Amino acid sequence: MKAVSGKLKYLRTLPSSVSRFHSLTPLASHAQPKNSSSSTLLGEFVNFCYQRDLPRAMKAMAVMERHGVYADSLTYSELIKCCLARNAVEQGKLVHKHVFSNGHQPKTFLVNILINMYVKFSLLEQARALFDQMPERNVVSWTTMISAYANAKLSVRALEFLVLMLREGVLPNMYTFSSVLRACDGLVNLRQLHCGIIKVGLESDVFVRSALIDVYSKLDKLKDAVCVFNEMETRDYVVWNSIIGGLAQNSDGDEALNQFKMMKRAGFSADQSTLTSVLRACTGLALLEVGRQVHVHVLKFNVDLILNNALLDMYCKCGSLEDAKSVFERMVDRDVISWSTMIAGLAQNGYSREALKFFDLMKASGVKPNYITILGVLFACSHAGLVDDGWYYFQSMKRLYGIDPGREHYGCIIDLLGRAGKLDEAVKLIHEMKCEPDAVTWRTLLGACRVHRNVDLAIYAAKQVLKLDPEDSGTYVLLSNIYANSQRWEDVSEIRRAMRHRGIAKEPGCSWIEVNKQIHAFILGDTAHPKINEINRGLNQLIHKLMGIGYVPETDFVLQDLEGEQRDDSLRYHSEKLAIVFGLMSLSTGSAIRIRKNLRICGDCHNFAKLVAKMECRLIVIRDPIRYHHFQNGVCSCGDYW
DNA sequence: GTAGGGTTAG
Numbered sequence: 001m002k003a004v005s006g007k008l009k010y011l012r013t014l015p016s017s018v019s020r021f022h023s024l025t026p027l028a029s030h031a032q033p034k035n036s037s038s039s040t041l042l043g044e045f046v047n048f049c050y051q052r053d054l055p056r057a058m059k060a061m062a063v064m065e066r067h068g069v070y071a072d073s074l075t076y077s078e079l080i081k082c083c084l085a086r087n088a089v090e091q092g093k094l095v096h097k098h099v100f101s102n103g104h105q106p107k108t109f110l111v112n113i114l115i116n117m118y119v120k121f122s123l124l125e126q127a128r129a130l131f132d133q134m135p136e137r138n139v140v141s142w143t144t145m146i147s148a149y150a151n152a153k154l155s156v157r158a159l160e161f162l163v164l165m166l167r168e169g170v171l172p173n174m175y176t177f178s179s180v181l182r183a184c185d186g187l188v189n190l191r192q193l194h195c196g197i198i199k200v201g202l203e204s205d206v207f208v209r210s211a212l213i214d215v216y217s218k219l220d221k222l223k224d225a226v227c228v229f230n231e232m233e234t235r236d237y238v239v240w241n242s243i244i245g246g247l248a249q250n251s252d253g254d255e256a257l258n259q260f261k262m263m264k265r266a267g268f269s270a271d272q273s274t275l276t277s278v279l280r281a282c283t284g285l286a287l288l289e290v291g292r293q294v295h296v297h298v299l300k301f302n303v304d305l306i307l308n309n310a311l312l313d314m315y316c317k318c319g320s321l322e323d324a325k326s327v328f329e330r331m332v333d334r335d336v337i338s339w340s341t342m343i344a345g346l347a348q349n350g351y352s353r354e355a356l357k358f359f360d361l362m363k364a365s366g367v368k369p370n371y372i373t374i375l376g377v378l379f380a381c382s383h384a385g386l387v388d389d390g391w392y393y394f395q396s397m398k399r400l401y402g403i404d405p406g407r408e409h410y411g412c413i414i415d416l417l418g419r420a421g422k423l424d425e426a427v428k429l430i431h432e433m434k435c436e437p438d439a440v441t442w443r444t445l446l447g448a449c450r451v452h453r454n455v456d457l458a459i460y461a462a463k464q465v466l467k468l469d470p471e472d473s474g475t476y477v478l479l480s481n482i483y484a485n486s487q488r489w490e491d492v493s494e495i496r497r498a499m500r501h502r503g504i505a506k507e508p509g510c511s512w513i514e515v516n517k518q519i520h521a522f523i524l525g526d527t528a529h530p531k532i533n534e535i536n537r538g539l540n541q542l543i544h545k546l547m548g549i550g551y552v553p554e555t556d557f558v559l560q561d562l563e564g565e566q567r568d569d570s571l572r573y574h575s576e577k578l579a580i581v582f583g584l585m586s587l588s589t590g591s592a593i594r595i596r597k598n599l600r601i602c603g604d605c606h607n608f609a610k611l612v613a614k615m616e617c618r619l620i621v622i623r624d625p626i627r628y629h630h631f632q633n634g635v636c637s638c639g640d641y642w
Numbered sequence: 643g644t645a646g647g648g649t650t651a652g
Contacts, residue, residue, distance in 0.1 A: 073643095077643070080643095108643090109643060110643085111643095112643045112644075113643050115643090115644095116643065116644070119644095138643095138644095139644075140643050140644045141643090141644085142644085143643095143644040143645075144643080144644050145644095146644085147644065147645070173644085173645090174645070174646095175644045175645040176644080176645080177645080178644095178645040178646050179644075179645055179646090180645095181645090181646080182645090182646080205645090205646095206646075207645050207646045208645085208646080209646080210645095210646040210647060211645075211646045211647090212646090213646090213647085214646070214647065236646095237647085238646055238647050239646080239647080240647085241646090241647040241648075242646070242647050243647090244647085244648095245647055245648060246647090248648090249648090271647090271648090272648065273647050273648040274647085274648080275648080276647095276648035276649065277647080277648060279648090279649090280648080280649080304648090305649080306648055306649045307648075307649080308649085309648095309649040309650070310648070310649050310650095311649090312649085312650090313649070313650065316650095335649090335650095336650080337649055337650045338649085338650085339650090340650045340651085341649075341650045342650095343650090344650065344651070345650090370650085371651080372650050372651050373650080375650090375651055375652090376650080376651080379651090407652090408651060408652060411652090440652070
């Protein structure tokens with residue numbers, strides 16, 4: 001065996017030169033390396049690497065190591081790519097050992113690739129060890145580590161590495177910033193980073209911009225996100241997706257849909273991410289018909305799980321469970337989110353038994369429930385008044401599924417006990433909670449007090465709500481009504497004073513209905529709708545007809561008007577009543593009337609909707625901020641508890 | 643060789 005000449009070591013072989021080695025006999029397992037020349041050995045190895053023949057390349061590499069033969073960095077990078085593609089962790093480690101085995105320090109380029117390999121194998125410690133040993137680290141070395149930490153949600157470490165990098169005098173590039181932005185979980189850091197980006201002149205990079213848009217919207221700074229978006233001269237489809245996603249996730253569905261139109265106008269077509277966000281916007285706005293239109297485009301991506309989950313949720317939240325079930329049945333894959341969406345969707349829409357059946361099916365299919373799944377299950381129990389089942393699931397969730405009950409789970413049980421009239425037990429549970437009750441917890445109890453007309457406890461619960469959420473106008477109104485009903489005028493004026501002092505005004509009730517893919521909004525006392533006179537006439541006639549079958553407009557609203565619209569002459573014109581009449585006028589006979597509201601539905605409107613549904617033989621679905629009400633044949637799916 | 647966007651509750 002001839003000694004290997006220095007020239008041969010780290011011979012630079014470009015991919016275009018691969019053909020040079022094609023004529024060489026491949027290194028068979030029985031080949032005698034002793035008879036092979038160094039160049040033949042190397043040639044075969046290079047060939048195997050570029051052919052992505054991992055087993056043979058690994059064998060050849062072992063032989064080379066025994067003979068002190070080494071290839072060039074580019075060939076090793078091909079081999080590492082091959083290990084990554086095959087998820088061959090052990091082989092990857094051998095390559096690492098091999099390139100360091102001749103006592104030479106490999107090129108920075110190659111070490112960066114090895115670090116990246118460990119990162120992709122989720123072996124962060126190995127990546128870090130390799131990084132620490134490097135005599136020289138360039139921007140790629142630093143960015144690879146920063147990106148790894150950002151992916152692993154180790155935000156502090158990612159930011160720390162940026163600082164260390166700057167201290168070492170390495171200038172971050174657009175890759176560094178788009179990586180580190182993902183690790184940014186505070187506004188102060190974000191503002192600093194944004195300044196840094198502008199300072200080094202990278203603010204026009206599309207990757208950096210889309211990351212900025214994303215982080216600003218995740219930190220609830222939508223205005224800043226929109227600002228970054230508007231300042232852009234060139235936008236690509238990811239930038240569009242970032243802004244549409246940001247808007248949809250921040251409950252600005254209108255603007256998300258608007259930007260989606262602009263995106264199409266700018267010549268970009270929607271991909272899975274775009275459609276997911278558009279569906280989320282439809283979900284928030286309860287736009288069933290627009291959602292159905294989007295569904296047609298979703299069919300192109302029928303194996304995309306996230307997109308299908310968003311579609312499921314859209315149908316559930318728009319109150320069309322038949323569509324949701326049909327999508328669910330056709331899905332190729334279903335994960336815990338698909339099942340949880342169905343369980344919560346069925347429960348919220350009043351199909352508790354079916355929700356629990358889905359939970360059994362989910363377990364049978366081997367999918368493990370998570371925190372949110374159990375919430376849906378408990379919600380289903382509380383909705384159907386299944387006190388024992390609810391308790392069972394609540395008390396066994398830790399043991400069976402390893403999930404600690406959180407505030408929301410307690411909330412479901414408080415609701416369950418409250419619905420069953422067990423108010424004392426509900427209060428006891430609040431005091432026994434392992435986590436601090438919040439405004440939502442107390443509001444849940446307040447809801448139960450409203451249903452069971454427990455004035456003293458309602459006052460107590462309302463005070464607790466206001467301690468934790470002093471801006472909650474609905475609770476002020478409710479408390480003031482309770483005091484008024486008990487002739488406690490001093491307390492009434494105290495509440496009004498507090499409201500004035502804090503600048504809290506009652507939010508006007510608003511209902512939305514979708515007709516011909518257009519949203520029609522009705523606001524209490526608002527006469528802006530072009531057909532308002534016709535609607536008012538229709539409403540008066542309808543009320544007259546309903547009174548004939550026993551409708552008595554309610555006047556006693558204390559403890560009924562939980563966050564609902566005002567109790568006065570305008571009661572007759574509550575926004576959902578206007579929306580129902582408009583629905584009757586505009587939608588074809590027999591089609592469902594679907595309405596979304598910003599406030600809880602009041603007792604009178606609830607009664608009104610039940611009777612209209614019966615008299616007109618219509619399904620009326622009203623989604624308030626908490627619950628869904630399906631009115632059919634004179635009854636509501638909520639069982640008159642909300 | 644290093645980078646950006648999407649799903650369940652509240």
